[in-house]
Amino acid sequence: MTPARGLRSPEPLVLGIETSCDETGVGMVRGTTLLVDAIASSVEAHARYGGVVPEVASRAHLEALVPTLRRACDQAGVTLAEIDAIAVTAGPGLAGALFVGVAAAKALAVALDKPLYGVNHLAGHVAVDVLEHGPLPQPTIALLVSGGHSSLLLVPDVARDIRPLGSTIDDAAGEAFDKVARLLGLPFPGGPHVDRIAVDGDPAHVTFPRGLTSGRDMERHRFDFSFSGLKTAVARWVEATTARGERVPVADVAASFQEAVTDVLTRKAILACREQGVPDLLIGGGVAANSRLRALAAQRCEDAGIRLRVPRPGLCTDNGAMVAALGAHLVAAGIDPSPLDLPADSSMPVTQVDSASAGRTAP
Ligand code: KG4
Numbered sequence: 101m102t103p104a105r106g107l108r109s110p111e112p113l114v115l116g117i118e119t120s121c122d123e124t125g126v127g128m129v130r131g132t133t134l135l136v137d138a139i140a141s142s143v144e145a146h147a148r149y150g151g152v153v154p155e156v157a158s159r160a161h162l163e164a165l166v167p168t169l170r171r172a173c174d175q176a177g178v179t180l181a182e183i184d185a186i187a188v189t190a191g192p193g194l195a196g197a198l199f200v201g202v203a204a205a206k207a208l209a210v211a212l213d214k215p216l217y218g219v220n221h222l223a224g225h226v227a228v229d230v231l232e233h234g235p236l237p238q239p240t241i242a243l244l245v246s247g248g249h250s251s252l253l254l255v256p257d258v259a260r261d262i263r264p265l266g267s268t269i270d271d272a273a274g275e276a277f278d279k280v281a282r283l284l285g286l287p288f289p290g291g292p293h294v295d296r297i298a299v300d301g302d303p304a305h306v307t308f309p310r311g312l313t314s315g316r317d318m319e320r321h322r323f324d325f326s327f328s329g330l331k332t333a334v335a336r337w338v339e340a341t342t343a344r345g346e347r348v349p350v351a352d353v354a355a356s357f358q359e360a361v362t363d364v365l366t367r368k369a370i371l372a373c374r375e376q377g378v379p380d381l382l383i384g385g386g387v388a389a390n391s392r393l394r395a396l397a398a399q400r401c402e403d404a405g406i407r408l409r410v411p412r413p414g415l416c417t418d419n420g421a422m423v424a425a426l427g428a429h430l431v432a433a434g435i436d437p438s439p440l441d442l443p444a445d446s447s448m449p450v451t452q453v454d455s456a457s458a459g460r461t462a463p
């Protein structure tokens with residue numbers, strides 16, 4: 101990009117491609133401004149199986165990618181030739197699904213002769229918030245809660261330095277929502293259905309267990325989570341109620357379960373802020389779309405004097421804008437692009453922000 105003499109260089113236009121699970125996302129970001137966030141979801145194709153089927157997801161990405169890219173260009177009024185850099189989710193996620201996005205991004209990078217950034221999906225869930233609330237405070241504490249991950253992170257610099265404080269030792273928070281929804285006869289993916297139904301329920305109807313919050317667990321697993329016992333407790337409660345010939349109060353159970361999850365998530369996140377001396381908390385990932393989590397976090401953060409940032413629900417669930425946002429951030433931070441032979445890494449660690457940074461240590 102050669103700016104005309106005397107004119108300020110426009111901020112780089114970054115294309116983001118996301119195919120790690122069941123959403124084909126294509127986003128475009130200029131600097132920290134979101135231009136377009138086009139999504140095609142294959143969720144309907146998975147619903148009857150009660151979970152994402154990897155092969156079905158890969159095929160759906162193949163079919164949806166080019167039309168979604170075209171739609172993104174049309175909506176943004178941008179041609180591919182105007183793009184300055186391409187970012188793609190390199191991991192973590194479903195291997196076959198990741199391959200589709202990575203292969204497409206490599207083809208575009210070669211054809212357009214533009215730099216390519218393979219980026220970490222989880223860092224994308226953090227970086228996306230700059231599109232709504234501006235630059236991230238450094239450091240910030242990030243609570244990342246999605247269908248595949250639940251982590252508490254210390255983020256001194258989202259481009260270079262992400263440090264895990266704790267994570268789930270069994271199910272992810274979103275996974276727990278989906279499994280409990282299934283128990284209650286709600287459709288897949290269950291998180292949004294539990295959220296909707298819980299509005300009419302009593303969160304104090306059943307006191308479900310708060311995993312890893314007892315004295316001893318807080319010593320060994322201070323910032324870790326466990327949702328598997330909670331899921332089993334809900335299953336037992338539902339079974340016992342049915343065995344007595346009673347009707348299961350679905351809204352009350354949903355609300356009580358949701359209260360247990362959001363109570364633990366917010367308590368540990370605020371404790372992390374306090375103990376790390378960081379007054380800023382960001383919540384990201386699909387479960388951050390949950391209305392009770394947002395409300396409880398807002399209330400507890402206010403009481404604790406912590407500034408809270410949560411992207412709008414549409415930017416919490418998987419999308420291409422989050423990948424473009426992280427890519428634009430890496431470009432602005434002067435990070436080197438990834439090699440063109442970058443791998444799709446289904447188990448990319450959260451500490452690795454981009455494909456080129458495997459051996460790079462934080463300053
Ligand atoms: O971040 P995401 O879109 O995909 C992954 O990276 O996993 O998260 C998907 C997860 C699913 O488990 C879904 O049920 C959950 O986020 N989710 C919700 C809500 N919206 C999505 N969970 C609770 N309440 C919601 N409103």
Ligand code: ZN
Nearest residue numbers: 246385386418
């Ligand atoms: Zn995600």
